[in-house]
Amino acid sequence: MQKALLSRLDGYEIRLCSGDDVPEVIKVNMLTLPEHYSDYFYHEILNDHPQTFIVAELDGKVVGYIMCRIEYGLSHLRRFGLARKGHIISVATLGEHRSKGVGSRMVQHALEEMGKVGCKEAYLEVRISNDGAIKLYEKMGFKVANTLQSYYKDGEAAYLMAIQVG
Secondary structure: OOOOEEEEEOOEEEEEOOHHHHHHHHHHHHHHOOOOOOHHHHHHHHHHOHHHEEEEEEOOEEEEEEEEEEEEEEOOOOOOOEEEEEEEEEEEEOHHHOOOOHHHHHHHHHHHHHHHOOOOEEEEEEEOOOHHHHHHHHHOOOEEEEEEOOOOOOOOOEEEEEEEOO
16 A cells, blocks of 8 residues: 655655554554553544644654644634644654654644644644753744643643644
């Protein structure tokens, strides 16, 4: 089956996720993040928002992913108003593949796809202790819009970061 390639980066293929990739995506999540989702959730996001569920693959193995959904609600960038926005639910790259541009390339493609479906902004939540991710997002143009106290199950706060799309 032909997989929808978005770009190549130093041997990595950045492409749309397929149903066959979900077990590997779950493995990447389990190895890299403390937040986990049910298998059904991954399939639901892939089914409902396939254009913003992207994987990074090296030598036929999924080494990173970004999963997003499209929402409509209050803007995180404007004081008042509603917006069609992309919610970056989860981004992860296996440790040995970090700092190689893979994560930023996946985020970049997700933002482009969000713009194509009419999103005006995108947002995500990130642990306030995750300096590497925060620096990556700031470098890409995300700004801290809010601090969410006790956001994670373990009580850690999160920054809600947002960026204009399109």
